[in-house]
Amino acid sequence: MRLYDCETAPSPRRTRMFIAEKGAPVEIVAVDLAGGEHLKPDFRAINPRCTVPVLQLDDGSTIVENVGIARYLEEVFPDPPLLGVTPYEKALVLEWNTRVEHDGFMAVQEAFRNKARGLAGRALTGPRNYEQIPALIERGTERTKDFLAMLDDHLADREFICGERYSFADITATVAVDFCKWIKVPVSDDAANLRRWHEAMQARPSYTV
């Protein structure tokens, strides 16, 4: 099993953290996003969407979204469980993974990709080029602030994103919160719940993989 990865990108970091928490034996293959390797024919043959992470199984078949990779790894490496144990927990982990992707990741991405000079003409990930739209910088920034405030509220009476057990939702949220720094939206000093949770996440060995 091999993971097509990029050490500096937020999205594949989620899979790396998941692998670290599982202790799963996965070979890492670096893809040079800064050099445009993901847009070249060799990588398009692996993933026509031109994104990482990609998990490639030993038979050559691929899985190209974090949530799909997580589901596969949970099946083949069930311990420790990271996608919930009870039916309701299993639902919440996927719910919160999606919520953080939509309300967090996409918000930051909107602000970041429409502003960064190096991403001119690349406002969206994927095989096709889209021009930057300046109005999205402010919108993405506002959405990011709302996201952090929502997460702080949510964590007021929960140790982890989905309650009492660390899960894939914590991984997704950790990477999303760190991604906010890319657009200089800090975790507010007042966000005591979010700070407490984020410190606990930073203390886990998976944080630095």
Next chain:
Amino acid sequence: MRLYDCETAPSPRRTRMFIAEKGAPVEIVAVDLAGGEHLKPDFRAINPRCTVPVLQLDDGSTIVENVGIARYLEEVFPDPPLLGVTPYEKALVLEWNTRVEHDGFMAVQEAFRNKARGLAGRALTGPRNYEQIPALIERGTERTKDFLAMLDDHLADREFICGERYSFADITATVAVDFCKWIKVPVSDDAANLRRWHEAMQARPSYTV
């Protein structure tokens, strides 16, 4: 168990179809999105994100994303399986559900919500108001065309989105393809694979719920 639903909206239709395929006993509660019921205090108390679907369990707890609701229902009503059977299938169903949400639903939504006069000031779903951005109408339309072309290619050698078995990914894709009509992007006459698949989806009893 009750589902907060809106008959005319694409997103909760996915959960209705899932329930129909399972034959699950779920009470339906209509939420009047056109009348703004989702933005009023009573509904915000149920779901602060102001979106449907919401599945409310008998103990009052809620699940507010399609993928989370699907995971819960799959656990409590396992037959027929709609989230895959083998580890790889389970991964693919979640992968494709996300791909169709990102590349299909969000593309159509981008074009639709930034154009519709009735959605002025409501360019994004959720508790907060965002102004429409005209440049997103064209971008969303282009992304939608790419989405349909990608799906047609993908279905060239597959009966269903994830291969040989009907799944939640087919439900998500069916609703996404029908949603394209809202922005007048039709399935091209040349898209023979997509047409064949879409006709098969329309023949299922779950299509009209």
